[in-house]
Amino acid sequence: MQERISQVRGRFLQYSDWEDRYKELIHLGRELSFYPDDKRDEKYKVKGCQSQVWLYPEFKEGRVYFLADSDALLVKGIVGLLVSVYSNATPEEILSTKPDFLKEVGITEHLSMNRSNGLAAMMKQMQMYALVFKSMQKVE
Numbered sequence: 001m002q003e004r005i006s007q008v009r010g011r012f013l014q015y016s017d018w019e020d021r022y023k024e025l026i027h028l029g030r031e032l033s034f035y036p037d038d039k040r041d042e043k044y045k046v047k048g049c050q051s052q053v054w055l056y057p058e059f060k061e062g063r064v065y066f067l068a069d070s071d072a073l074l075v076k077g078i079v080g081l082l083v084s085v086y087s088n089a090t091p092e093e094i095l096s097t098k099p100d101f102l103k104e105v106g107i108t109e110h111l112s113m114n115r116s117n118g119l120a121a122m123m124k125q126m127q128m129y130a131l132v133f134k135s136m137q138k139v140e
Contacts, residue, residue: 001093004085005101012105021106022074029076032083035069048121050114051075055122057129063088064133066126075115079122081107086126091134099123 011028015021039056046053051072058065066087070076085101086094099119102108108116 001085001089001097005097008081008085008101009105012107018106018110022110025077025081025107026073027077028080028084029070029073029078032069032076032080033067035067039067040069046079046118046121046125048124049075049118051118053079053118053122055079055125055129057126057133059133059136062137063090064094064130066129075118078107078111078115078119082119082122082126091130091137094130095127095134 012021012024015024035054035056040054044054044056046055049070051070053070053075054068056067058067064087066083068076068079068083070079081102082099085099086097089097102119108119111119
């Protein structure tokens with residue numbers, strides 16, 4: 001995960017102003033993998049986001065994989081950024097890696113209160129999925 005966080009730093013810190021970072025977030029959202037229509041279910045919606053955000057987890061071979069989508073371009077970029085870091089990680093890695101890198105690259109300081117709350121809700125949802133998968137591992 002540290003390698004992915006380094007890539008995020010490199011991707012965003014190459015720009016000195018928010019407008020370029022904003023464009024990079026939009027670009028990241030466009031790079032998200034296809035999100036299947038059958039997963040646009042209420043149970044995969046992230047609560048606490050003003051925009052519609054879907055976050056679907058899969059657990060394979062001890063790792064969590066996320067698919068995500070949003071109906072808003074910037075929010076899609078934000079969830080895409082989280083997916084790029086937290087997908088393909090163990091539940092323990094997800095739970096122990098705080099999203100401090102978002103502040104480092106200047107994303108959190110430029111978000112409105114609503115978007116900041118949405119970001120926190122997305123992160124909380126990812127951590128909840130990780131917690132569930134971690135507890136399932138102990139049962140198996």
